[in-house]
Amino acid sequence: MAIKGTGQPGSWTRLLPFLQWAPMVNRTSLKADAQAGLTNAIIVLPQGVAYALIAGLPPEYGLYAAIVPAIVAALFGSSWHLISGPTAAMSIVVFTSVSPLAEPGTAQFITLALTLTLMKGIFQLILASARLGVLVNFVSHSVVIGFTAGAAVVIASSQLQNLLGLNLDTDGSFTDTWWQVLHHLPEIDPYSLAVGLLTLLACVLLKRFRPRWPNMLIALFLASGLALLLDPGRQHIALVGAIPASLPPFSLPDLSLGNISALASGALAIGLLGLVEAASIARAVASRSHQRLDGNQEFIGQGLSNVVGAFFSSYASSGSFTRTGVNYTSGARTPLAAIFASGFLLVILLLFSDLTAWLPMPAMAGLLLVVAWNLIDFHHIRLIVRAARSEATVLSVTFAATLLVALEFAIYAGVILSLVFYLKRTSTPxxxxxxxxxxxxxxxxxxxxxxxxxxxxxxxxxxxxxxxxxxxxxxxxxxxxxxxxxxxxxxxxxxxxxxxxxxxxxxxxxxxxxxxxxxxxxxxxxxxxxxxxxxxxxxxxxxxxxxxxxxxxxxxxxxxxxxxxxxxxxxxxxxxxxxxxxxxxxxxxxxxxxxxxx
The missing domain is CATH 3.30.750.24 (STAS domain)
Structure with missing residues (x-):
């Protein structure tokens, strides 16, 4: 990226892109970045825990993924405001890619999730080094919208048992989850359902009437209080549990040939999806901040953040729409805001990790229902349906495939169908x-x-x-x-x-x-x-x-x-x-x- 007024980047700034925005740092920008970073750290605390649960990982791994990758992406990316970390889409693809190979939450599952993250990062770096970032253009907007909507439904479905206080033995698929839930409706725990609905209602009302307040964090505090009143003996309502108060530990992915082969398809899909997600968010914010982006440099930042993060217990990360939007509206000036956010989150993790022991699982489920609802882009879905039958078909097929087959294959199905329609159009000039x-x-x-x-x-x-x-x-x-x-x-x-x-x-x-x-x-x-x-x-x-x-x-x-x-x-x-x-x-x-x- 060439920043306005700084001329063309030289060899050193190409190697170390943070040297390009370093001259922008001053006392005023430091204060603005620190305030934006603190806001972001507060927001990502419940989000990180929730996303880790979606991915089938212990809750602390969601916070680890919000620390190390955010720093690396800020230093080696090109966007001034993009913040990387765990996202709902990345989390659900990690879960669906790794769960057939290992039991969620186990040590083997964690190792394979980190292996998938490393493979994703390497794939992204290969694309960046070959300047093949143009490949993400083949993942059309209709594919992304359809996949995201399908992922939202899958996320909401996966949290039904936590919301209803059920203990179901499912294979994690959309159809089997609903089948099991419908057959166990008489076993619903009213205490868990009450806590989950309170969280859901509090999030919606606070977002509606107090949009600047940290609605997710406040909703979790209210739900924790209700859980303590309804179930002081902790016999009915399951809790998240305490998070270890430690730095992101060093980790080694499993690079055995069998696991690499089994995860290759998922790594390719999650790599492309991550680049599309990060590039789209970066472009959206850059259009408002009037920044010129270097798309290939952004791919390098995303690839490095996943490669480095895989060795520090951070699972697959990408650009976070929520955190990036909050970062920009909070007045962030430089990528130091992302580094401040990671620093503040680390302090919270070390000093206040015991607080998560009081977080009810139904409350996290209610939180994720809100996240899932916000993932569905109803505005663009209406536009696509009205615009063209071919685009509506791509969206519908991708959405249905997301529910019925492995998520990575849903992305492939959407991309292939988009290419078929494109070739059909170009073959009849x-x-x-x-x-x-x-x-x-x-x-x-x-x-x-x-x-x-x-x-x-x-x-x-x-x-x-x-x-x-x-x-x-x-x-x-x-x-x-x-x-x-x-x-x-x-x-x-x-x-x-x-x-x-x-x-x-x-x-x-x-x-x-x-x-x-x-x-x-x-x-x-x-x-x-x-x-x-x-x-x-x-x-x-x-x-x-x-x-x-x-x-x-x-x-x-x-x-x-x-x-x-x-x-x-x-x-x-x-x-x-x-x-x-x-x-x-x-x-x-x-x-x-x-x-x-x-």
Whole structure:
């Protein structure tokens, strides 16, 4: 990223990107960053614990993931306001990827979750080093919205047993969870349900009437008080338990070949999802802060944060929408705010870790129901459904796949379906017939169908609006073969790319028309297309005198080759040349036309 007024980054700032924003640090920015960091630390305390429970990990691992990755991403990323840490989407993918291999909460599960995190970080660094960050563009907005909505439903479903005070033996899938819940409804614990509903109600009301207050933290305090009143003996309501008061411990992921192979698919999906999540949040905030982002540097920051975090008991992290939004609205000036947030959270973890012993599990479930509801982007879902049937299909398939199959495969399903629709669109480029507008003072070509203009019986002019590649050749060739006019002029300013199959199709069409007494011409081709045709010796086959710089030149030359007898009986008179002289005649007026651009 090149910060406004700092010029282009040098070699040292590329290696150590935090040197770019270091000159922005002063006494005023330090105060603002410290205040924003403290606010963030308070917010992430209940969030981190909740996300760890989603991931099937002990609660302290959610706080570890909010400390180390946030510092690394702040130092080596490019965004001034993005804060990395545990997120709901990352947590649910970690759970669904690792739970088939180990029992959630066990030492083996923790090790595999950290292995998945390391693999995710390495994959992200590979993309960054190869400058392949463009791959995240293939994860369309509809895929992200559909996946996030599906993940929200999965999260809410997974917390039903904690909310209702049930102890269910499920495989963690959406269908089995609901099946078990419905069969155990008579066993609902009213104390647990009351605590969970209080948490849910408190979060909603505080967010509605006191949006600046830490609603999640206050809701947890209220729920803990109610749990103490309803169940002083701790016989009915399960508690989270105390968190060890320690620094994030050093950890070693399991790099055995079998586990790497089993986690590879999940690592690829979670890596792409993490990059999309972080890039989207960073861009959204940068549009408000007027910062220029370096997307590839952001990928490096995300990759390093996961690689380093995996060795310090931090599971998969990404950009946090909630924490980033709070960071910006709290007045953060530099990435030091994320470092302050990690520092304050570490102090809270060391000094006040015993407080989590009083947190009821139903309260955490109620908190996660609120998180799940906020994950569903109803506004964009409505826009996508109204916009296009293809995008609505991608969203629906991704959402359904998230509920019914492994989450990483849901992402793949959405991406593949998006690519299918994209290829379908590009394989049928729009082809329009254009003609000179008779009402225009100067030469101006318009869509003949919109104006209902008469066609020339000897020459058709079309514009291909799309690249002419192997996937589009069949569609274009069928269209060209249905054109009855013997001579055809293709305007190529809408063709950004032509491959060898497309070029060969043009040559074949040219030969076919010549055999039938007609011809094919090209004009307004882009430089890259012309270079491609020359490099492959195709210009000679098409004819050097069949390629023109503009439409005016092309029409003037082609007009001289038309059949005068047909022109004599034609009443369309759509070209300027038709009003000057019959084909084959030459005049000073015609030479002047040749010199004028179209």
């Amino acid at each position: 729009r082809i329009v017939t254009i003609l000179p507008d008779p009402d225009a003072r100067h030469p101006f070509f318009v869509n003949a169908e919109h104006k209902r203009l008469p066609y020339c019986p000897q020459l058709r002019i079309i514009r291909i609006e799309g690249s002419l590649f192997f996937g589009a050749v069949n569609h274009v060739q069928e269209y060209l073969q249905n054109i009855r006019e013997p001579r055809l002029l293709i305007v190529g300013n809408g063709m950004n790319f032509v491959d060898i199959v497309g070029a060969e199709m043009l040559v074949q069409e040219s030969r076919r028309r010549r055999d039938e007494g007609g011809d094919l011409y090209l004009c307004n081709l882009k430089d890259g297309v012309v270079r491609f045709l020359k490099r492959n010796n195709l210009v000679a086959e098409l004819g050097d005198d069949h390629l023109f710089v503009n439409k005016g030149q092309a029409i003037h030359r082609i007009y001289q080759r038309l059949d005068p007898a047909i022109c004599k009986t034609c009443t369309a008179k759509i070209f300027r040349e038709c009003h000057l002289a019959p084909p084959g005649a030459r005049s000073e007026q015609e030479r002047e036309i040749l010199r004028q651009p179209a």
